[in-house]
Amino acid sequence: MDFNALGDTYIIIIAPFDLFGEGRYQYTFEMRCKENPEISLEDGAVRIFLNTRSQNPQDVSPELVELLSFIEHTNQTPADGTAQRSGNFSGRYHRSSPVKKSG
Template identity: 50%
Template structure:
């Protein structure tokens, strides 16, 4: 077995159209469905607009709602202290012009490095 890898993608829409908050995939053989490729990779797609909250822990539902609308109101409605703390830190970062400028500079440098590597 290879090292375990977890890939999580969070989308503000339902990528697969079944109304779920979470879709979990692992590799399997199309011809022999019970034959799984034990590559240690799991792919999870989270949908911020799911319709079945009873299928997931409430804290994950609150996190997805917060990711959809990162506002004081949504954060305040969360029972999770971790999400409220995350919101406090997000607000601090947003309020810090130095952090914003540093982030943008880092992002621009990353784009320039990627272009240089391509060309």
């Protein structure tokens, strides 16, 4: 099968810890040849690992920082200060009320 006929595939893993220990919010991997890293498979498969407890907000968008903070603290206001700037998550998340049992 021709790789060009396949659609792009993104695998996104969100973890509450840093899988690789570099303090990044995001690690992105694409297939490269082990023997010659300049050769890329270019099969459209991308693996993205996100860390909710990073130390480098300057390396990613404020919206990603806000999302990951929101995921980390779903019972709190998203990322101090960022909710006021972007407003992407503020006001959009509402906890569900318990469903009543009938009868």
